[in-house]
Amino acid sequence: MKDLRSAANKKLYNISMGFIIVFMLLGLVVVFLRSDVIGWGFYVQVLLVIVLSTLLLLYPKKETNYMKTFIIVVTMFYFYTLFIMYPETSSTLLLICLIPGVSILFFLPKLFYLSLIINGLLMTFIFSYIFFSDHGKNYPHIYDDLIGNLINFFASQALLFLIFYLTYTRMRKQQLYYQQIQQAERFKTTGQLAAAVAHEIRNPITVVKGFVQLYKEDQSIPKQTKEHFSLMLDELHTAELVISDFLSIAKTKEQGEVNIINVSNCLHSVVELIYSYALLHNVKIKVDVEEGCYISCSLMEMKQLFINLLKNAIEASPFGGTLLLEARMKNRFVEVNVIDSGNGMTAEELKQIGTPFYSLKSKGTGLGLTICFNIAHKYNGTIHFTSELGKGTKVKLQFPAKKDQNENSHVCD
Known part of the structure; x- marks a missing residue:
């Protein structure tokens, strides 16, 4: 049915x-x-x-x-x-x-x-x-046989419960597996598109950018015209950033240097990097990180993942708002939560999160979150968004926890 x-x-x-x-x-x-x-x-x-x-x-x-x-x-x-x-x-x-x-x-x-x-x-x-x-x-x-009938009745109810629970759980797993296959296909298609197009676009942009920079230094060109050159260079820089995102997606299958990293040190390092960006938006970042959390991953890619998520959360937060960053051990996983106090999202918008080229920003491409999902998937992690209009958004990340290996542990500076 x-x-x-x-x-x-x-x-x-x-x-x-x-x-x-x-x-x-x-x-x-x-x-x-x-x-x-x-x-x-x-x-x-x-x-x-x-x-x-x-x-x-x-x-x-x-x-x-x-x-x-x-x-x-x-x-x-x-x-x-x-x-x-x-x-x-x-x-x-x-x-x-x-x-x-x-x-x-x-x-x-x-x-x-x-x-x-x-x-x-x-x-x-x-x-x-x-x-x-x-x-x-x-x-x-x-x-x-009142006792026998009573036992038979409750036994039948227990059997129906078992049938429902096992069947429903299996269906949920199959549904999740199907969604993961669909997402993997989207990532694969995006990666192929990036590999085929990005290099071809970057070459002419590099040439145009070089000539614009050359003309900008030419003293014979009026100052008013040079102001237009600055605007052109800014737009070309924006185009290069989009191409870099394309190339990042295309290279997601390449494994970086994997180490056992200290999540607490990594998050504090990322917060220091993005602190000035938060000040610019007048957003306060509260950090509640538990010590002793370790995961196996590429330090560079993990920083990229957290920076993307924190940047999105800062941009979504109201002026003067607060952003909460949490990390703790939960069972055999390290859980990291990024919670903002922004406007939140509708159920339909949540379904599109992580889809390439879908973005709620006026000039966004949606590739940043696509890269985040790729990085998390690469290291057996998950990203889950929960949001409600007017009540902000929570991003929950989970990665398999690893033991501290002291001398082999890579600490974020």
Whole structure:
């Protein structure tokens, strides 16, 4: 039920729901033929069959969480109605045991856990009623082996929980793996484009820049014209920076000198480098770094990664804002957090983070964060962005922790 847009899935769903609706209608026919007197319970069952059948048929056209929740609630009412109306039928208990299994089809954790809890509470109440009040009068098949039925019920719920947990976890891993493949393909395409184009663009820019510098020094050219030359040189410099970013992406597969580095020393060194840039934007940097954090990586590339992230955070922060830089050990990983107090991002903007050529800056290229993701991936690290409009952005980095090797440890100066 995850995706009913394709013709094959929709056809399979319609056939399956057709069988379910036919069986529910056959149940009504059996009750009608066997009952001498048709009571209110039968009409309730008819109403529930109509409502549930309608929901199942409408679901492919409106796959919303509200629709899924409504289907589970009506299904629960239907199965419990059968259990109460036909106490002599033992199979109704089996249907109740399978109620959380219906929500597994939707793969919504909250909906599954909610149905599991409600089902457990209701059956606990029913078993208590049978033991203390009914005494086997209406439910002899349950009362005769109350403990056994109780154990079987909760065992079935535990089994459904295990099936859901393992299946959902596997699907999440596959989804993450698929996203990583897509990201790797984007990086590969960008790298190939960079390798093919960057050098070809750099050569003519170098020539143009050389002539502009030469003419700028020419005393015969009016001073007003030379001011235009300065503007041209600035724009050419900007173009060279973009090309350098292209080349950095193209060279991501090349491994730099890898050492065991002290994260605390590295971060303090980076903060010193970018401190003047923070002062320019009137942004205060607070550093909360735990000692004893070590990772294996290229010092130069790691500095580039942190500088890019801190620079983005400073630019995103309001004038007079505060930027928090944290680092600590968490399980077997070193976690680094960069937290700003800027305007934040929407969910759609977060999805595009790290995509080449996507940037929220007016003159940005988006290549800086692409390089950051490449560096993190190279050293088995991860970068995760969380943000909310008006509440700033948090960037969480995690790298496998390494032990301090003293003389082999490379300390950032």
